Ligand SMILES: Cc1ncc(C[n+]2csc(CCOP(=O)(O)OP(=O)(O)O)c2C)c(N)n1
Ligand code: SF4
């Protein structure tokens with residue numbers, strides 16, 4: 065039985081009722097990213113400090129003199145959430161050791177969008193992961209620079225139309241394949257890497273909790289639906305996340321100490337990628353051939369993942 | 379009283395910081411700062427200081443990490459130079475706006491291009507308007523004293539601003555000099571523990587680094603400006619206290635033989651010592667020359683500058699940085715604007731010198747005086763001159 069099918073029955077008992085990201089923030093209606101952040105907070109609980117990069121989630125949550133954050137939270141700049149988090153971890157460690165703060169264990173979390181993580185903050189993240197800080201880094205990947213107006217990033221998928229890689233008479237939009245960020249994190253040899261999506265809240269929360277239990281660096285790559293940037297109606301966010309998983313465009317898996325495990329949410333048989341593309345304005349211009357080319361790539365990438373899960377299993 | 383020792387200045391600065399019970403340091407190596415970074419890591423490795431030492435992957439991350447650590451209430455330190463400082467640039471006004479008492483040594487070095495590793499002030503000048511307290515030192519003793527005092531100033535509840543201590547790269551950082559190193563007991567007595575008013579801890583959740591639009595931004599800027607201006611009182615108090623404890627008294631503006639001087643020179647940093655010898659030589663020849671050394675760059679000591687400069691007939695302001703296409707060097711522009719409203723003020727000359735480590739001997743300083751004294755036009759040139767630069 066797929067637990068998500070009985071969500072109404074289980075959810076109230078499985079999910080922390082306390083809201084650590086309070087309502088009243090300024091996210092667009094139907095924003096999948098802010099839903100993911102809210103779920104992340106529920107999984108992390110109160111003994112958490114968050115360092116956030118500049119981006120949608122920072123702007124919508126911290127308009128001075130108000131704040132949506134019920135946990136300690138800091139924003140410094142766009143590209144340095146991971147380094148700020150490293151400093152927080154070091155500071156708390158030193159103060160705790162010297163008895164200058166109470167002895168409770170506090171989890172430090174860095175968070176940023178795909179731009180903050182995969183592009184401009186790539187070096188800072190790589191450094192923080194390599195140094196082995198006891199922290200979680202969560203990338204909220206909505207596949208473009210949404211905060212500044214839907215510009216392409218290295219997380220934008222092939223064929224998507226963005227404001228800096230627009231579809232045009234001689235362009236299909238994004239002409240590059242999405243950077244495989246989780247794989248790059250696995251290559252850092254860190255204890256835990258996982259992909260997640262708020263359309264599968266229990267899976268996401270379980271992965272966050274696992275990351276929280278690990279003493280050392282972990283990385284969660286969270287697919288974050290953005291109706292505004294994807295040019296799809298605001299009520300479609302959850303189904304869009306489901307379709308991304310059900311078509312194999314965004315597979316859910318985790319990697320523990322280099323060993324792969326495909327999440328139980330992964331279907332045995334995928335829907336065609338066009339089912340996922342169809343409701344989204346950013347893919348509307350794609351021709352059948354272009355869709356076919358992307359479909360082939362999705363198949364190959366998933367096959368590689370299945371192989372890894374077979375030979376490098378947990 | 380502390381011990382008299384001889385040591386390389388960069389190493390001594392790390393030793394001095396080691397006496398300050400820091401909780402965290404994040405550094406990235408760059409010449410000529412690297413001996414500070416290396417010696418700090420030695421101190422941690424040998425267990426002589428109990429601090430988290432984060433070997434970040436860049437200066438941008440060094441400043442980011444000390445911002446994060448300082449946000450938790452940890453006493454946090456970093457050091458850099460030149461390209462490293464330029465790389466940190468984005469974060470400097472954020473650190474001061476967040477009112478984080480971070481302390482940083484800058485081993486001043488020329489900024490590229492072309493690449494050059496030697497000393498001038500082209501790295502610190504672009505950081506001038508970052509909202510940091512900025513202090514220049516002339517010798518190793520000052521570097522040690524100012525490094526220790528910087529924590530007390532930065533963390534004072536009426537200040538809560540970051541401080542940078544500018545130590546001329548190589549010309550000062552790599553000199554072996556004799557000086558007095560305070561003892562651990564003396565520093566413990568002088569420097570109270572840091573008591574932050576808000577920290578990143580779940581016991582009392584706070585939001586730091588919020589987003590502020592036009593309805594609040596200007597007020598936050600004004601508050602920062604006022605805090606920086608008001609910090610002067612605390613700076614003077616801390617320097618006075620130090621003077622009483624250790625006998626070394628510091629002023630925002632130091633003077634040498636200015637009382638009867640007709641012509642003054644103003645310097646910043648280690649060149650003051652060479653200029654001082656030039657003054658002695660000129661005095662021996664009967665020239666009434668005097669020297670003014672600017673120690674406190676931010677907050678700018680306006681009243682003190684006016685008081686010591688306004689009675690001279692001629693003033694030579696020296697700069698070790700350029701404001702390309704501007705009216706003069708950065709120090710010159712500030713000094714000139716400080717004196718502008720004075721009914722009586724000297725004719726002001728500006729020399730830009732010692733760029734990228736270009737040697738400056740005593741004769742260069744006497745040469746500047748001679749040139750200025752020979753000028754009988756009685757008119758202020760509306761431009762600056764490069765000293766010792768081939769055409
Ligand atoms: C150094 C720097 N460059 C550019 C920007 C402008 N900027 C702010 S947020 C942003 C895009 C954020 O994109 P992403 O990280 O994907 O987060 P999202 O808003 O999509 O959630 C950009 C380009 C900045 N703040 N700082
Ligand atoms: S632009 Fe997208 S990610 Fe940003 S708040 Fe709106 S829906 Fe959310």
Ligand SMILES: [Mg+2]
Pocket residue numbers: 177178179204205206207208209210211
């Ligand atoms: Mg994005």
